[in-house]
Amino acid sequence: MRKALFAIISPFLAALLLCACARPAEQPVTDAAVTPLPAPEATAAPSKDGYTSETKTVYYPEGSDEDTARFMLELRLPVFQNAAMNEAVAEYEDELNTRITAEQLPLSEREGSFIPNTRVEFSVFRAEPLQGEYTNIMFTETISFLEDGEPERGRYLIVLDSDGNEQSLASVSGLYYPEDTVAQQIWNIIADDGSYYSDLTQEDIAERLDLYNGFSVGDEGYTVYLPAGTVADESMGEQEFSFGQSALYPDFVGDVITADEYASILPMLNAAAAACGPDFTSLSSIPTGDQGVAYCREYWLQGRDHRTVTEEEYRSAYKFPLSSAMPPESGPGVEFTGDGSVKLTRVTPFYGFQSEDAMLTDDGGLTVTGVLMSGAPGAADAAAAAAASAEFIKLGDGYCLNSFEIM
Numbered sequence: 001m002r003k004a005l006f007a008i009i010s011p012f013l014a015a016l017l018l019c020a021c022a023r024p025a026e027q028p029v030t031d032a033a034v035t036p037l038p039a040p041e042a043t044a045a046p047s048k049d050g051y052t053s054e055t056k057t058v059y060y061p062e063g064s065d066e067d068t069a070r071f072m073l074e075l076r077l078p079v080f081q082n083a084a085m086n087e088a089v090a091e092y093e094d095e096l097n098t099r100i101t102a103e104q105l106p107l108s109e110r111e112g113s114f115i116p117n118t119r120v121e122f123s124v125f126r127a128e129p130l131q132g133e134y135t136n137i138m139f140t141e142t143i144s145f146l147e148d149g150e151p152e153r154g155r156y157l158i159v160l161d162s163d164g165n166e167q168s169l170a171s172v173s174g175l176y177y178p179e180d181t182v183a184q185q186i187w188n189i190i191a192d193d194g195s196y197y198s199d200l201t202q203e204d205i206a207e208r209l210d211l212y213n214g215f216s217v218g219d220e221g222y223t224v225y226l227p228a229g230t231v232a233d234e235s236m237g238e239q240e241f242s243f244g245q246s247a248l249y250p251d252f253v254g255d256v257i258t259a260d261e262y263a264s265i266l267p268m269l270n271a272a273a274a275a276c277g278p279d280f281t282s283l284s285s286i287p288t289g290d291q292g293v294a295y296c297r298e299y300w301l302q303g304r305d306h307r308t309v310t311e312e313e314y315r316s317a318y319k320f321p322l323s324s325a326m327p328p329e330s331g332p333g334v335e336f337t338g339d340g341s342v343k344l345t346r347v348t349p350f351y352g353f354q355s356e357d358a359m360l361t362d363d364g365g366l367t368v369t370g371v372l373m374s375g376a377p378g379a380a381d382a383a384a385a386a387a388a389s390a391e392f393i394k395l396g397d398g399y400c401l402n403s404f405e406i407m
Helices: 011-015 083-107 169-173 179-190 202-208 259-276 291-301 311-316
Strands: 051-060 071-080 117-127 134-144 152-161 215-217 221-226 239-244 306-310 334-336 341-345 351-360 366-374 383-395 398-406
Touching (some): 051 083, 083 117, 083 134, 083 152, 117 215, 169 221, 179 239, 259 398, 291 306, 291 311, 291 334, 291 341, 351 383
Antiparallel strands (some): 051 071, 117 134, 134 152, 215 221, 221 239, 306 341, 351 366, 366 383
């Protein structure tokens, strides 16, 4: 592993820089909303959001019909114009069939004309946080074993990016291990509320989270759903806990720098990680090999699989400490189309940065220490690759990257 430091650029060049990362409003942790499941939204066909709906009826066991079935599934599903989104819906349908066959069919007994059943409705809602555009699909499942019995209700959520790829909370937030942080936020909300189990611990909450199919994304934060009986008596129903994006930021945010400031340096941290990760060589004022291309590419991708930006936008990321040389016309994951746009595509292996601590320096700068991570947040193969440290200088109201060292 090789270690190198940035060369420092002249104050004149540094003064030319503008840290133009968009910044979100700081979001406080909000109180938990404990509400019953809402009635599913009616879906027009076609919808202005680009999907229609279809209804299916399935009888169990296989080969049975309305007269002989022991269990029945009635579900309404969205049909998108995006093929990848439809694949995600099909995977949910397969998973639902597996659950019914393994868990519900063995418990069902038909009585006369009533068929024990699961009924599924859905709603679709979009979100546009700073990371990109997301589509949330919420399936509301109602299970009835007895004609006059109390039905069981639950939710199953799918979060898709703009390409139709399913996302976890880790991949959306960029936080590699979000379980403990999310559990802490929920614990902060319920700790002094006698409505919840008195012997519940933060570790208990973390174990019961489903950060793949039990959360949704909003424009400014996230909502986590816990099934009835998880943290409180089943009579209280399903629990919802909402909090802003900044609630998942490291502990030093709010003490050392503001949430807005941290949001502004994140693209630079991850861009530097992408540039340094392949050969563990720290950036310098004159990047080596494809470091400059990697930096600009990840600065704009910010975890996406691909994205198209203008040439002007692409080059605007190529600044301090990279301003001594312009990036080449193309490189790994970067294609100049000739019409003024640049197509960006994720390059593997992926490298990101996980912040751990930060401190202000005597000259008004900022040092952030953490871990260079191999693999994307939420990926099964994500792992720590090396310790790393980033130094920022204060220019005007914002911070700009001054050095990034692999240790």
